[in-house]
Amino acid sequence: MRRFFRKRLPAFLLTLVMVMTMVPAVSAKSSADLTYEVDKGDSVSFKEREFRDLYRSEYSGDPSYVVFTDYSDLDDYGYLTAVNYYDKTVSLSESDLRNTWFYYDSHDVPKNMDYALDGLTFEANRRADSGTLRLKFEIYDADGKNYVYGTMDIKVGGDSGSSKGDITYTVKPGEEVTFDDEDFVNAYDNAGGSGTMKYVVFEKPSSDYSNAGTVYSRYGKRNATSFTRSELDDYKFYYGDSDYGDYDLDELSFVADKSFSGSVELSFTAYGGTGTRTNQNVTGTLVITSGKSSSAKGD
Known part of the structure; x- marks a missing residue:
């Protein structure tokens, strides 16, 4: 119960004040407090200090947690x-954000629920429509009494992947080309990933995959x-350590x-990340082209 009221009571009080002062809900400013830009298929990490600065614009000290409301x-x-x-x-979709808190201090994250604000990242779908995603949020103190309302605009557009892709392999029809895990490590490092890459997750391929090979x-x-x-x-x-995945990245190939x-x-x-962390991530594209000979060359 304590969790329920800590989260919802401030919003109720805000509504009460709005009614008493005859201020309509649509009076909120149209410009966003935080703005990010990201290409389709790419990602952007939110900055903790920007949430802190918003909170400090009205209250002293550090905030406790952030809740997304829309x-x-x-x-x-x-x-x-x-x-x-x-x-x-x-990974968190819309349905995962209900009653979910993101803690400013990572040490406050409880077991089996909620997350750290540090490392919170938006991943844009490669086939997303170009446009602006608006997220509304509230930044609370530890008691859940003082809070600041804010909005975030994420402008999605373009396509970060080039026609060559981050990794390019060539394969002769009917033959096999093996993956080199060091190519993925290089792509991770070159894209700004910190620490050590731990594992790779592929998106569901387009329908072309079924006709190209396996x-x-x-x-x-x-x-x-x-x-x-x-x-x-x-x-x-996984790269190197099976604790981080299901299959060895270095044993993959495309036939x-x-x-x-x-x-x-x-x-x-x-x-990837430092130590055992996996709070860093980068996106890339593996392009496999048909050729007269098979070769694995990381681009």
Whole structure:
């Protein structure tokens, strides 16, 4: 009960004041307090200090936590990722944000619920419509009495991926090209990821994937596993340590269909961080093109 009232009582008092003073709800300013820009298929991390500065514009000291109150268009543009008590990065859709707090001090994050404000990131879908996502939020003190209302605009547009992609492999129709995990590490480092890359997650490929070929783990070996278009995004492919995923990234390969021509793109997100953390992530594209010979060359 304490959690319920701490979160909702200030909003109730705000409504009461608005009614008594005859100030309509639409009187909130149209310009956003925080503004970010991100390309389709890319990500942008929110800055803790900006939430703190907003809070300090009305109150002294540091805030305790942030609550998002309006996020109805989030799923149309992408999703959020945040770090939990166990330093694991978790993906959050609209349905996950209800009654969820993001703590300014990461040490305040409780077990099995809520997340740290530090590392909170928006991931834009590669096929999202260009436009502006508006998120409304409230920044609270530790008692849940003092709070500041704010709005955030995330402008989604363009496409961060080039036609070559972050990693480019060439494969002859009907043959295999193996993945090199160091190519993904280089893509992670070059895109600004800090610490060590831990694992890679692929997005669900386009329909072109089904006609181009198949990704395998341990192709031609015992316990070989193939990944269909609907399965590829279900797994984590780890770099070095199996604690961070389901299959070894260095044992993946792409086996091209005998009629494969042109190219196929596999979008991915690489996660990592310092120590055991996985609170850093970058996005990239693996482009596999048809050629006269098979080669794995990280671009």
